[in-house]
Amino acid sequence: MQTKNATKTLLKGALILSLASLIAKILSAFYRVPFENIVGNTGFYVYQQVYPLYGIGMTFALSGFPVFISKLIAEQEGQLAKVNLARRLFVILSFFAGGIFIFLQLTSRLIANSMGDGQLELLIKSVSFMFLFMPLLAVGRGYYQGTFNMVPTAISQVSEQLVRVAVILLAAYLFTKRGWTYYEMGAWAMAGATIGALCASLSFSKFYLGSFLSQPFATSKLSMQTLIRRLLSEGLIICLFASLMVLLQLVDSFTVKQALEVKGFSSELAKEIKGTYDRSQPLVQLGIVVAVSFSSTLLPSLTEALQKRHLNEFRKTAKALLRISVGLGAAATVGLIALMPEINTVLFGDASLSKTISIYVVSVFMMTLISNYNSLLQSLNQYQMTVIALLAAIVVKALINSYLIERLGIAGASIATVLALIVAQALIAGSLPSLLKGLLSGDNYLLKLGLVTGIMGGVAAVVAKVGTFLLPGGRLALLLVALISVGIGVLVFIGLALWLRLFSIREWLAIPGGKKLLRLTNKFTNRKGLS
Template identity: 25%
Template sequence: MEENKINDLSGTAVKKDAREKMLSGSAWMTAGSITSRILGAIYIIPWVTWFGAYSNEANALFAQGYNIYSYFLVIATAGIPSAISKLVAHYNGINEYGVSRRLYHSGMYVSMVMGMICAIIMLFGASLMDNGDPNVIPVIQSLAWAVLIIPAMSITRGFLQGYNWMAPSAMSQFVEQLFRVIYMLAATYFIMKIKHGSWVSAVTQSTFAAFVGALGAIIVLIIAWLRHLNEMNELVQHSVSNAEVSTTSLILKIVYQSIPFIIIEGGINLYQLIDQYTFPRMMSMVGHFSHYQVTVLYALFSFNANKLYMIVISLASAMAATVIPLLATARAQNDHEGMRKQIQNVLLLFYFVMIPAALGLSAVSQQIYTVFYRYDAAGVVVLQVSAYISILLGLYTVGAAMMQGISENKKMMTFLGIGIIVKFLVQFPCIWIFEGVGPLVATGISMFVVNYLILHSFNMEFNLRFDKMAVPTNQILAYSLVMFVGTKIVMLIIGHFVSSYGRYTAFFSLIPGVLVGVGIYLYLILKSRLADRLLGPRVERLRILLHIK
């Protein structure tokens, strides 16, 4: 009797059905990721306005600093949050909660040391990474402070995700973004509007806001930790004791697991760095472009469009964070069938959300770009191309996470290596042919190759039931296309009566377009019962509420 009670207690973190966990976790992570991304996009409207004529140069400078910062951040955290999430789920899955607690402490030591090393390199080595632009140096240095403290924040998120507690991560993401946006807007307004100071100083303070945001996130995670502390202690107390797993072996295991995460999670950052260091040189080889023209073109795809399509990709990132611990648990329990079903569920859920979101962004691209940055024909074209490329980038994010979840790190690193080679091979031809959108096309071609390799690998190992996936996948694609056409028609009709070149008119044109698009897709997925198949019986309540039979 007592043994059953103990078993019940130790199983509380993994008791739910895996599908329910994935949906619940995805809901929390999607909510946190989407709200923080939307907040991170909305600030652009006043931010760009206050920079005035310097807006595109400010955007390009911000993007250059952030691309370098993002990769240093991946190195500083050493991929540890995702590795911790996976390893904690593994040890929890075999009822060794004490080991997972020691794992967290060991990982914290490693990540704090890495954060200090990377922050020092950014502070004193910024001039070596400026790509010939001295304005980049203070921006990189301002971001070093965030790299110093974010590893501790990130590893705590990973630990809580290993228990499938996604709410603290989601809430900390939102608070981090809120603190960051408040500081950067206040600093920019003060420098540009009150002091009439340097736009480079305003960008520098805007990037330093990452440190302020991280402080806010840490406060949320500390509160969450204290709330769950008794539950975690009880699980540790009733778990299987495994003294054979030493602290040294845990640190080695973390490092071994985290190296692939550095490379794989930094994949998209690697592509952005390739663009940052090759685009200006290659553009000078294909035509006579001034430094200002190249800077503006770079800003269009690296910052302007990136800020908007990353909202869509954040959907994939949320699912990726959810699926790693679930797959790791299934792998620890040697549940081959469970892993196959998880992979299929994640792919269908990804298509279900990502395809309509990307097509919807493309359908309203002119209006949404105008609202955020003022009308620019070139910017609209870049955003439209980016919307389609975001599907491939999102699929890479989810696919790479699943490969890591089933411990296929070496294979995933090989696939990414092939993709980077493809990117280098097609980068110049694509820039030569497509100029400003060339880097996006090159990334799309490369990601297509990587995604094919990932899906082929899954099929070879798990024999995925593509025949069963075909019907819902085709439904998603068909409904998304119907939504795209319907939304586009609405936008064209509104465009005949209202100018879409002004910010305010574009905003009021955007609202009915978005409502129509969401309405069409929602009606089709509810009417066909597609939503029930993918999200479960809870959707029935929504159908009743909307009177859809």
């Protein structure tokens, strides 16, 4: 009975954390739409050039180090051992974060010049302050997750994003009222990361002002040298993989503007084009969230099967997780591409670079594959190939980005990102253990998925074109057309997926609302059979 209650508490905690993470990610993606509308493409360029530095720091403090720390904390026996380990990790991370802060402060001008825009120095210095809060956030979140209390972490995630988004939008508003330069506005917007981190840290005040300070010091089984080695190997690997898309964006920050200038564009026009190209970021971020979040309901079952060494059950659950995520990832990708001109205009005011953004959106499908295979490999404690794949993706992007932009224009940056992710996925797929091979190959799954998403995308695109013709007008009319097209596209996808049996009953039951859909389908089928 006690074990059942513990499992129930664990699952409830995992659900709370997943929901908070989903809300935080949606907030992190959605604010960029009104922000871009207020500050324009050039203002968006200024912000997005330095955003990857924030993105890396956020990953360290939000989903990288906390996951690794929680694993270490959970392994410790007794409250005293857990607290003492948390103290040691706090000291190590304080040196690590302090080093990053000093590095960014001292090299901000060099980094800005390397990005092709010396005025970005102010933003780089501004965002560097958030790293000072990384130890507080990472250890606080890791400690509570390691003791299976997910509520403080959930509160910190949502509060951090709410405060940060509020500061960013306030900076954008004041930019229009006070005549700030783009770079002054960007510096204040980046300060939102530090203010958000400060507010999120308050969620852990009970721990830091309580047992963290009051518990007696004791020796630990893990030496400082061992902790440093594991933190900078296993922990850093988790962090870097979680920030793969951000690292690819960082390559863009150092190469896109300069490559556009080599192609013949003026500095100001290059900024405008880069800002327009960066519209793809929130779309991809939301697409990945939608694709991956629904499959997270299966992760506890995956862990349980592995702990009990039920390898057949592990494979079945892994197959369900992968098929659901890939199916939703493909649907999100095709849907975004089919409706890109309309979505681009509704969100950002015009359809500029819709083809370039459409190419970039293929990243949703690729990242869905990569993220899920990475989760499965991590559950088996296999990290080596994911590290190689990550490094290969960054190297490929860095090597071909400027070349493709100089020859194909800004579309080359989108192509370089997709090719980098294809290389990463190919390396991962080629090294999978036998337990994870062939998860997508049975039941003509990929053929059915191609057919379902192809028809869905075609129908949605036609509905959008007809709707645009029948309802000519501004962004409001186009929003209505887009919503109708999305609704019809979703219905077509669900209908064809049920008809072609794209997902098994087990997989439908794992999707929120899937049980109701199956009941509804059974009722309809039974009535049709009777008539």
